Amino acid sequence: MVLFLQIRIGLNNMIKLPVYLDNNATTKVDPRVLETMIPFFTEDFGNAASRNHPFGWKAEEAVDYAREQIAALIGANEKEIIFTSGATESNNLALKGVFEMYAEKGKHIITAVTEHKAILDTCKHLEKQGAEITYLHPAENGLLTVAQVEEVIRPDTILVTIMFGNNEIGVLQPIREIAAVCKKHGVLFHSDATQAVGKIPVDVMADNIDLMSFTAHKMYGPKGIGALYVRRKNPRVKVTAQMDGGGHERGMRSGTLNVPGIVGFGKAAELARLEMQTDTNRIIKMRDRLENSLLTLEESYLNGSKEHRLPHTTNISFKYVEGEGLMMAIKDIAVSSGSACTSASLEPSYVLKSLGLDDELAHSSLRFGLSRYTTDEEIDFTIKCVTDAVNRLRDMSPLWEMFKEGIDLKSVQWTEH
Amino acid sequence: MAYSEKVIDHYSNPRNVGTLDKGSPNVGTGLVGAPECGDVMRLQIQVNPETGVIEDARFKTFGCGSAIASSSLATEWLKGKSVDQALTIDNMDIVEELALPPVKIHCSVLAEDAIRAAINDYRVKQGLEPIAEEKSHH
Numbered sequence: 285m286v287l288f289l290q291i292r293i294g295l296n297n298m299i300k301l302p303v304y305l306d307n308n309a310t311t312k313v314d315p316r317v318l319e320t321m322i323p324f325f326t327e328d329f330g331n332a333a334s335r336n337h338p339f340g341w342k343a344e345e346a347v348d349y350a351r352e353q354i355a356a357l358i359g360a361n362e363k364e365i366i367f368t369s370g371a372t373e374s375n376n377l378a379l380k381g382v383f384e385m386y387a388e389k390g391k392h393i394i395t396a397v398t399e400h401k402a403i404l405d406t407c408k409h410l411e412k413q414g415a416e417i418t419y420l421h422p423a424e425n426g427l428l429t430v431a432q433v434e435e436v437i438r439p440d441t442i443l444v445t446i447m448f449g450n451n452e453i454g455v456l457q458p459i460r461e462i463a464a465v466c467k468k469h470g471v472l473f474h475s476d477a478t479q480a481v482g483k484i485p486v487d488v489m490a491d492n493i494d495l496m497s498f499t500a501h502k503m504y505g506p507k508g509i510g511a512l513y514v515r516r517k518n519p520r521v522k523v524t525a526q527m528d529g530g531g532h533e534r535g536m537r538s539g540t541l542n543v544p545g546i547v548g549f550g551k552a553a554e555l556a557r558l559e560m561q562t563d564t565n566r567i568i569k570m571r572d573r574l575e576n577s578l579l580t581l582e583e584s585y586l587n588g589s590k591e592h593r594l595p596h597t598t599n600i601s602f603k604y605v606e607g608e609g610l611m612m613a614i615k616d617i618a619v620s621s622g623s624a625c626t627s628a629s630l631e632p633s634y635v636l637k638s639l640g641l642d643d644e645l646a647h648s649s650l651r652f653g654l655s656r657y658t659t660d661e662e663i664d665f666t667i668k669c670v671t672d673a674v675n676r677l678r679d680m681s682p683l684w685e686m687f688k689e690g691i692d693l694k695s696v697q698w699t700e701h
Numbered sequence: 702m703a704y705s706e707k708v709i710d711h712y713s714n715p716r717n718v719g720t721l722d723k724g725s726p727n728v729g730t731g732l733v734g735a736p737e738c739g740d741v742m743r744l745q746i747q748v749n750p751e752t753g754v755i756e757d758a759r760f761k762t763f764g765c766g767s768a769i770a771s772s773s774l775a776t777e778w779l780k781g782k783s784v785d786q787a788l789t790i791d792n793m794d795i796v797e798e799l800a801l802p803p804v805k806i807h808c809s810v811l812a813e814d815a816i817r818a819a820i821n822d823y824r825v826k827q828g829l830e831p832i833a834e835e836k837s838h839h
């Protein structure tokens with residue numbers, strides 16, 4: 285395969301292909317993170333629960349330190365961090381754990397249709413267990429309003445779960461306002477902050493968040509380690525364990541701790557806390573340049589709110605270009621398209637559809653996710669590659685020709701097949 | 702999705718992209734597929750009315766790599782054939798030539814439909830009966 289080759293662009297700047305712009309899916313592990321992890325595989329491999337020897341003590345000490353690093357990033361107390369295998373598990377533990385723990389209060393949960401599958405599928409599971417779920421629909425720009433949430437709170441509402449930043453379009457919900465309304469009504473508030481933590485300032489105290497899911501691999505840490513923040517004061521929140529066993533993590537999540545992963549997560553959190561601002565300043569400039577250039581193409585549209593957005597994400601649709609053909613044309617760039625590949629058929633993204641995009645436009649959208657490793661040269665290359673691809677495919681597209689002739693495509697009698 | 706070399710070749714260097722004068726009596730145009738299904742093919746043939754031979758063929762396709770390749774290949778095969786010979790092009794010939802996987806067979810079906818639609822458009826222009834729908838797709 286000709287996947288990894290070097291190309292020369294500009295003067296002497298070599299870039300490695302394909303260009304990786306899928307950082308909302310996962311990020312590269314920062315070498316500084318990897319370095320801190322390695323001794324915990326080799327020398328200091330102890331079980332953090334081993335109380336009788338230095339191997340265990342060393343591991344426990346490292347875990348404690350990482351817990352502090354992670355807590356510091358989100359303004360929490362270290363006792364409020366429950367380690368899990370990732371945000372999927374954290375979401376499961378938060379929703380199922382609250383549903384079971386607060387069953388006496390009620391069984392109503394509020395969420396939104398644009399949430400990650402780890403929330404939506406957990407909600408579906410809970411519906412089978414008797415939960416009543418209200419799914420809010422955001423506006424065309426992907427935003428929910430506080431009023432929308434408050435309107436549907438009932439006396440038996442036990443939890444509101446709304447994501448911080450959306451993984452596909454990057455839209456940031458008014459979390460602080462929504463959380464305040466929940467507090468006012470005495471309802472617990474959970475946020476899937478997987479895409480936000482480490483990228484923008486998140487403070488569980490200032491934001492009034494009761495439970496929060498996040499994961500290391502979206503912030504230059506390793507895969508397979510995440511956390512659930514569980515508030516200990518005002519109010520003291522409890523979740524029923526979903527994994528029974530040795531009673532680790534204050535009984536909320538049993539299982540031998542993934543010490544190297546936790547150490548790496550801690551280091552990644554510390555780096556994020558210290559470097560977030562400088563990273564963001566650079567990334568947002570590149571993101572805006574990419575976005576503005578691609579939006580100069582005719583009939584290209586930005587998906588989701590431009591203002592309320594994660595700094596590293598942009599999602600753009602190119603009308604009259606077919607999604608799969610587009611992906612093939614830009615194989616030198618690793619991005620996600622608006623199609624979720626479910627076995628053989630391509631399903632248009634439910635997030636984009638919920639914003640009112642039709643299937644075609646959803647399929648022809650690209651999500652770009654930048655990182656601290658993204659370079660200006662990579663952005664130059666991406667702009668050129670996508671622009672050329674869109675132009676070339678449009679030159680080949682009968683729909684583009686018809687559009688240019690002023691034919692209303694909705695009036696055409698298409699033959700189904 | 703792994704594409705065959707032939708699909709990649711047609712996709713990267715499509716043959717006969719373009720537009721013929723659809724108002725001309727010697728040009729037949731077939732437009733098949735639907736935007737919401739993810740593929741639309743427009744295939745055009747220009748026929749020499751004396752000889753009945755297809756002198757030129759052009760396409761434009763909105764679709765995946767396999768759809769583009771199927772229509773590009775179809776135009777190559779059409780050129781130089783008589784209209785009657787063109788009707789014998791079978792979608793499975795396209796599948797075989799491009800090594801299309803099962804999920805992409807519909808692209809070849811669409812190309813066959815487009816050939817038929819273009820020929821019928823030409824026939825109607827020439828005052829002939831359209832060929833009846835013959836649904837023998839694989």
Ligand SMILES: Cc1ncc(COP(=O)(O)O)c(C=O)c1O
Binds near residue numbers: 309371450476499500
């Ligand atoms: C918003 C959101 N929630 C949850 C997840 C799942 O995270 P993890 O891979 O750590 O289970 C992701 C990542 O795909 C995400 O983007």
